[in-house]
Amino acid sequence: xxxxxxxxxxxxxxxxxxxxxxxxxxxxxxxxxxxxxxxxxxxxxxxxxxxxxxxxxxxxxxxxxxxxxxxxxxxxxxxxxxxxxxxxxxxxxxxxxxxxxxxxxxxxxxxxxxxxxxxxxxxxxxxxxxxxxxxxxxxxxxxxxxxxxxxxxxxxxxxxxxxxxxxxxxxxxxxxxxxxxxxxxxxxxxxxxxxxxxxxxxxxxxxxxxxxxxxxxxxxxxxxxxxxxxxxxxxxxxxxxxxxxxxxxxxxxxxxxxxxxxxxxxxxxxxxxxxxxxxxxxxxxxxxxxxxxxxxxxxxxxxxxxxxxxxxxxxxxxxxxxxxxxxxxxxxxxxxxxx
Amino acid sequence: xxxxxxxxxxxxxxxxxxxxxxxxxxxxxxxxxxxxxxxxxxxxxxxxxxxxxxxxxxxxxxxxxxxxxxxxxxxxxxxxxxxxxxxxxxxxxxxxxxxxxxxxxxxxxxxxxxxxxxxxxxxxxxxxxxxxxxxxxxxxxxxxxxxxxxxxxxxxxxxxxxxxxxxxxxxxxxxxxxxxxxxxxxxxxxxxxxxxxxxxxxxxxxxxxxxxxxxxxxxxxxxxxxxxxxxxxxxxxxxxxxxxxxxxxxxxxxxxxxxxxxxxxxxxxxxxxxxxxxxxxxxxxxxxxxxxxxxxxxxxxxxxxxxxxxxxxxxxxxxxxxxxxxxxxxxxxxxxxxxxxxxxxxxxxxxxxxxxxxxxxxxxxxxxxxxxxxxxxxxxxxxxxxxxxxxxxxxxxxxxxxxxxxxxxxxxxxxxxxxxxxxxxxxxxxxxxxxxxxxxxxxxxxxxxxxxxxxxxxxxxxxxxxxxxxxxxxxxxxxxxxxxxxxxxxxxxxxxxxxxxxxxxxxxxxxxxxxxxxxxxxxxxx
Numbered sequence: 001x002x003x004x005x006x007x008x009x010x011x012x013x014x015x016x017x018x019x020x021x022x023x024x025x026x027x028x029x030x031x032x033x034x035x036x037x038x039x040x041x042x043x044x045x046x047x048x049x050x051x052x053x054x055x056x057x058x059x060x061x062x063x064x065x066x067x068x069x070x071x072x073x074x075x076x077x078x079x080x081x082x083x084x085x086x087x088x089x090x091x092x093x094x095x096x097x098x099x100x101x102x103x104x105x106x107x108x109x110x111x112x113x114x115x116x117x118x119x120x121x122x123x124x125x126x127x128x129x130x131x132x133x134x135x136x137x138x139x140x141x142x143x144x145x146x147x148x149x150x151x152x153x154x155x156x157x158x159x160x161x162x163x164x165x166x167x168x169x170x171x172x173x174x175x176x177x178x179x180x181x182x183x184x185x186x187x188x189x190x191x192x193x194x195x196x197x198x199x200x201x202x203x204x205x206x207x208x209x210x211x212x213x214x215x216x217x218x219x220x221x222x223x224x225x226x227x228x229x230x231x232x233x234x235x236x237x238x239x240x241x242x243x244x245x246x247x248x249x250x251x252x253x254x255x256x257x258x259x260x261x262x263x264x265x266x267x268x269x270x271x272x273x274x275x276x277x278x279x280x281x282x283x284x285x286x287x288x289x290x291x292x293x294x295x296x297x298x299x300x301x302x303x304x305x306x307x308x309x310x311x312x313x314x315x316x317x318x319x320x321x322x323x324x325x326x327x328x329x330x331x332x333x334x335x336x337x338x339x
Numbered sequence: 340x341x342x343x344x345x346x347x348x349x350x351x352x353x354x355x356x357x358x359x360x361x362x363x364x365x366x367x368x369x370x371x372x373x374x375x376x377x378x379x380x381x382x383x384x385x386x387x388x389x390x391x392x393x394x395x396x397x398x399x400x401x402x403x404x405x406x407x408x409x410x411x412x413x414x415x416x417x418x419x420x421x422x423x424x425x426x427x428x429x430x431x432x433x434x435x436x437x438x439x440x441x442x443x444x445x446x447x448x449x450x451x452x453x454x455x456x457x458x459x460x461x462x463x464x465x466x467x468x469x470x471x472x473x474x475x476x477x478x479x480x481x482x483x484x485x486x487x488x489x490x491x492x493x494x495x496x497x498x499x500x501x502x503x504x505x506x507x508x509x510x511x512x513x514x515x516x517x518x519x520x521x522x523x524x525x526x527x528x529x530x531x532x533x534x535x536x537x538x539x540x541x542x543x544x545x546x547x548x549x550x551x552x553x554x555x556x557x558x559x560x561x562x563x564x565x566x567x568x569x570x571x572x573x574x575x576x577x578x579x580x581x582x583x584x585x586x587x588x589x590x591x592x593x594x595x596x597x598x599x600x601x602x603x604x605x606x607x608x609x610x611x612x613x614x615x616x617x618x619x620x621x622x623x624x625x626x627x628x629x630x631x632x633x634x635x636x637x638x639x640x641x642x643x644x645x646x647x648x649x650x651x652x653x654x655x656x657x658x659x660x661x662x663x664x665x666x667x668x669x670x671x672x673x674x675x676x677x678x679x680x681x682x683x684x685x686x687x688x689x690x691x692x693x694x695x696x697x698x699x700x701x702x703x704x705x706x707x708x709x710x711x712x713x714x715x716x717x718x719x720x721x722x723x724x725x726x727x728x729x730x731x732x733x734x735x736x737x738x739x740x741x742x743x744x745x746x747x748x749x750x751x752x753x754x755x756x757x758x759x760x761x762x763x764x765x766x767x768x769x770x771x772x773x774x775x776x777x778x779x780x781x782x783x784x785x786x787x788x789x790x791x792x793x794x795x796x797x798x799x800x801x802x803x804x805x806x807x808x809x810x811x812x813x814x815x816x817x818x819x820x821x822x823x824x825x826x827x828x829x830x831x832x833x834x835x836x837x838x839x840x841x842x843x844x845x846x847x848x849x850x851x852x853x854x855x856x857x858x859x860x861x862x863x864x865x
Contacts, residue, residue, distance in 0.1 A: 051466050054522070086378060087548045088528070153579050161583035168587055169580050174370050174551075174573055287575040289550040296576070297549060302742070 003330060010326050014319055018312075022076070025311040026069050029304050036061065036085060036302040059085055059304075072308065081312075082305035086297060091309035094294060099313075100184025101171060102283070102290035106275055108206050109213030113275075114268060117218035121225025121264075126252065128230065136222065143219030148278045152212045152285040159208060167204035169287035176201055209286045216278050217271040224267045228260040235259075262332055269325035276314045366568035369844075369860060372581040372590040375574035380546055381531035382503035383453070384462035388854055391500045393552060393572070395853035396565075398503030398537030401431055401450065402494055406859060407848050408669055409765035412494045416445060416504055416538070426489035426806060427472075433480040439506040439538045440557045447476035452507035452517045454484070461522030464501040491806035492766035500853065509536040540565045540858050549574050554857070566861035578713065585610060585839055591862075592840040592847070594855065597713020598658050601837040609842050615849030616669060617712055617836035618761040620662050621653075621719060623704075623829040624748075625755050628785040632754040635702065638825050639694040645680050645829045646687035647730045652722060657714050658835030664819040665779075665830050666770035667762045669851055671808075672815035673770075680823070687730040699731030706757035707745065708738040714834045720757055723831075751783050765852055767802075767815050773828060774799050774818060784827055795821055 036059070037052050056062045060071065075082060081091035120136040127133055143151075159166035171186055172178060179189040179198050186202035232238065233256055241251045279292030287293075291310060298306035379385035382394050401417040404410075417431035437445040451474040458468035470493065472485045486493055496502070507517075513536075515527030530536075535543035540562065541554040554570040573590065575581045581593035582600050586607070596604075604610050625641050626632035634640050650661040663674025691697065704723060706716050717738060724734040739747075747753050760779065762769040772778040776799060780786040788796055795818070802814050822828065840847050846859040 051461075051463070054461050088379060089548070156580065156583045161586040164587060168584055168589055169575055170573065174571060174589060175368065285577050285580055287573065287577070287580050289547070289574070293549065293576075 006330055007327065010323055014323060017319055018315065021315040022073060022308075022312060023069070025308050025315070026072065029307050029311075030065060030068070036304060076312075081309040084298070084306040084309075085303045086301050086306065091305050094306065095291065095309055095313060097184070098289060098291050098294050101186075101288065102279055102292060104185040104187060104202075105206055105209055105213070105283070105288065105290060106279060108210035109217070109275055109279075110268070110272070112210050112214030113217040113221060113271065116214050117221025118225050118264065120218065120222035121229065122252075122257075124222065124226040125229035125233065136226075139215075140219040140222045143215040143217075148212065148216045149281040149285055151215060152209070152282050155208050155212055156285065166208050167201070168208075169285075171205055171288060172198070172201050173205075205288075209282050209288055212282050213275055213278050217274050220271060220274075221264065221267055225260065225264050228263045229256060232256050232260040258332075262329065265325055265328055265332065269322045272321045273318050276317065367566065367862065368569045368571060369567040369592075369857060369862075370590045371570065371572045371592045371594055371855075371857075372575040372584050373572050373592075373594040374576045374578075374581075375549060375552070375572065377546070377548065377552070378463070379528060379532055380535070380543060380552075381462070381528045382501055382505060383457040383460040383464070383525075384528055384531075386462070386464035386501065389552075389572075391852060392854045392857075393543070393554065394500035394503050394537075395539075395856060396541045396858055397535045397539045397543050397554065398500065398505060399437065399445070399539050400500065400502050400504065401497055403498050404495075404765070404850070404852065406856060407850060409495065409498075409851060410671060412498070416450075420494075422806075426486075426491075426804075428483055428485045429493065430477070430481065430483045433482065434561075435480055436561045437538055438559060438561050439509070439536070440542050440559050441506065441509065442559055443506055443508065444479070445504060445506075445538050446479045447482035448479075449504050449507045450474070450482045451476050452510070453504045454502065455517035456505075456510070456515060456521055456525065457501060459517065459519050459521035460525055464499075467496060467499065467501055470496075489804050489806070491804060491811070492764050492768040495766040496764055498765075498852065503537060505531075506536040506538075541570065544569075565858035567857065570857050582839070585841070588841065591844055592838065592855075594838050595712070596837045596839055598656075598835060598837060599713055601839060604839050610839050611842050611844070611847070613838045613840065613847055613849060614658060614835045615838065616659060616851075617714075617834050618667060618669075618851050619711065619714075619759045619833065620665055620667055620761075620830050621714070621757070621759045621832050621834070622665060623648075623723065623755065623757050623831070624753070624779070624784055625827045625829075626751065626753060626784055627787075627790065627827050628751070631752065631785070634694070634696060634700050635755050636827075637694050638827075639690045640696065640700075641827050641829070642824065643687040643690035643694070643730065644727065644732070645823075646683045646690065647727050647732070648680070648723070648829060648831050649682050649726045650680065650831060651682070652726070653719065653832035653834075656718065656722070657832060658837070659833045662830045662833050664770070664822055665760065665773040665826075665828050666767060666815070666819060667760075667851075668833055670762065670765065670767050670769065672767045672812050672819075674819050674823075678819075684730055691730060691732075696731070699733060702727065702732050702734045703737050703754045704734050704757055705737045705739065705744060705747065705753045705755065707741040709741045711759065712834065712836055716757065719832075723757065748783055751785050762851075767811060770815065770818070771799065771802055773822060773826070774802070780827075786827055791821075791825070 037055055060068055084091050084094055087094055120140060124133045124136040160168040176198060178186060179193045179195055182189050182192050187199055190199035190202055238251060238255055241255045279290065280296050283290045283292035284296045294306065295310040298310065373389065375389045376387040377385060377389040378387055380390060380393060382398055399416045401415060402412050403415040405413060416433055416437055418434045420429055420431045422429055433445060433447060439445060454468060454471060454474055457465060458471060470486045470490050472487045475483045477483055510527045513527045513530035516525050518524065532546055540557055540560045542557045544555045545553040551574065552572040556565060556568050575584065578596050578600050582596060584590045585593040601612055604612055623644060625635040627636055629636040654661060660668055660676050661679040662668050663678035666673040668675050704720055706720050709716050720736050724736060727734050748756055748758060773780050775781055775786050775788040775791050798814050798818055802818060805811050805814055838849065843863045845861050845863055848859055850856060
């Protein structure tokens with residue numbers, strides 16, 4: 001199979017998947033027995049029939065469900081995600097304003113997470129059953145078993161409020177001004193403006209939430225790296241490599257790690273889902289105004305257009321990342337090329 | 340092992356996190372950590388606690404309350420006012436010195452424009468202007484407002500930031516209108532969400548929804564200048580985040596704490612704790628419709644429940660006070676702790692026996708699985724269960740998702756419920772919701788006017804129209820006494836609403852309507 005064929009085949013699968021997600025997200029958002037009028041109108045406005053009727057009409061809630069869905073889909077195809085009930089701004093605009101913050105955080109989170117996860121996995125596998133292995137596994141265990149919001153709170157309390165060695169909530173110190181907007185990512189915009197002080201400040205503010213995310217996703221990455229590498233280490237070709245006198249770091253680096261990477265790459269792709277879900281809680285606790293923060297607020301106020309918009313975005317990112325993972329397989333695993 | 344070296348370097352970098360360096364400008368800045376609830380900063384469109392706090396100082400209202408409570412009406416834009424004999428027309432004289440931030444005079448036309456725009460804008464708070472029949476600018480500094488029917492609470496109502504007076508010329512120039520079709524044609528919302536058009540001590544400089552709001556001092560302010568040059572409100576939805584930021588000294592005020600996380604701040608010398616009273620009265624509501632609640636429709640059983648609750652226990656849990664009735668304790672005429680029930684298990688058992696339930700009975704307690712300001716419904720429901728078990732009432736807890744339970748409660752389908760209430764209007768008239776004919780009593784609990792004696796029906800009618808303070812005291816006292824003996828409610832706690840702030844801050848006062856007036860705050864020299 002050529003790369004082109006493989007690419008097209010994978011890409012074709014994505015379209016019905018995304019359409020299915022719109023249906024699911026729409027149904028879930030609408031079928032839960034909750035009333036957006038109650039969530040969005042103040043209690044005393046709820047006694048006023050006219051106010052309620054005006055609200056339902058304004059947000060299209062007075063139409064039958066299938067009609068609401070078709071209208072939504074029609075608008076979606078024209079790139080219109082609707083208007084958020086809570087912020088009263090177009091959802092697309094809300095998302096594009098907040099997305100750079102989350103990309104910045106998620107990127108650093110995934111870099112920290114891979115570094116930590118693969119690192120711990122390597123340590124565990126190479127020095128199997130040693131003290132280092134146990135220590136690495138305990139860290140992974142904490143990462144996977146602690147609720148992510150609790151980790152976030154502990155980090156914030158210990159490193160920020162008590163020890164004062166880390167920057168706290170938000171994207172910058174409260175008194176600092178954001179750099180001129182180019183990408184919306186403060187670290188990059190600060191560098192583009194040549195403002196190192198703002199860059200450092202923005203980066204400092206990313207460290208705690210990104211570390212929380214990293215610990216959360218590194219657990220699974222480290223376990224998979226460990227088991228996958230252990231399996232590879234016992235293969236005949238490893239023994240051969242050693243037998244022909246290669247130094248241990250080449251044996252593990254070139255022969256071991258590369259061959260054990262396929263399951264690790266899969267897990268990194270899947271971890272992206274955890275990362276996005278984790279961002280909802282972590283951004284709320286770190287008062288970090290990204291997409292997760294926006295989603296949290298939208299869900300608690302039954303803000304359907306915003307919930308739909310973010311669900312679609314999350315699905316799109318998740319599908320996109322896993323699409324890229326599929327493409328990476330093609331290069332990592334020669335067997336796909338001949339299958 | 341090159342890769343391991345790189346990894347070690349990466350991990351070392353990760354660990355090299357240094358404290359951020361704050362760059363403090365020369366100006367006096369106040370930073371508030373707050374769970375922002377703003378949906379719009381257009382006074383005619385937004386209707387949230389945060390919006391009230393901001394617009395209270397960005398705009399002026401005709402009249403206002405004292406700094407700490409709602410016990411009287413004070414002048415603000417209006418120097419004085421007169422109420423016509425029939426109670427229908429209010430005539431206000433505006434302070435001739437009052438000017439908007441851009442230097443324009445505040446005139447009667449601006450009042451007419453702002454109130455009409457609120458009425459016709461069809462925003463969330465527009466219904467508050469429904470009682471207004473007409474507005475008339477008599478001259479530049481005199482405005483007459485006619486209400487549809489006598490409305491003793493009218494002055495209390497227009498203290499709200501919703502009734503802010505905005506600069507009609509500026510709002511019109513930015514797409515605003517007070518025409519009857521304002522719901523469709525008014526386009527000033529976007530402008531008023533980014534800048535203000537008021538006459539208050541501050542001006543809106545920036546609003547990034549769900550992130551931060553900045554107010555700057557209005558140099559043209561016609562009254563006394565506030566201390567702080569700039570006020571920054573940072574959105575921190577989690578109380579724990581606010582607490583951490585306060586401990587780190589990054590914010591001056593953590594506005595929305597709860598009794599559990601304020602406990603660990605006790606003893607911290609650089610932080611003051613303010614234990615204000617929340618607006619929320621927690622109460623049990625027993626359906627008056629026997630088909631829904633069975634024995635709990637019986638007034639004797641309802642009274643027994645009131646005697647059976649361990650009121651002191653709820654105060655131990657959440658701080659605050661025990662209310663004497665469902666009228667919020669901070670309001671004029673409200674029964675406070677001195678007139679509240681205290682626990683009397685013998686009396687409760689006696690009443691149950693009289694009602695024919697000497698051998699005990701079952702209760703299904705429906706409530707939302709929810710917490711507000713750290714006060715957990717689940718915890719309170721479990722305590723209610725334990726309290727009532729002592730008099731032989733066997734409570735089954737039936738928690739549900741907030742929106743689901745709310746729908747049931749609002750349509751009066753519950754058997755016995757546990758809910759809370761915050762006054763819609765900071766006026767005793769709010770209590771009529773808990774009397775037959777009122778929102779909670781009748782719509783939600785099926786308690787009909789014909790269920791109560793005629794003299795009580797007469798008192799309820801007088802409560803809705805009486806404006807003389809002495810008459811109000813007499814009427815509301817009698818009605819609260821009636822509800823204590825015969826009503827289907829058991830109010831049991833008004834929890835505290837704690838906030839905390841840096842000890843060098845002065846003038847922190849919690850207000851039931853606008854939460855915090857930032858113009859009262861200043862910083863002691865350190």
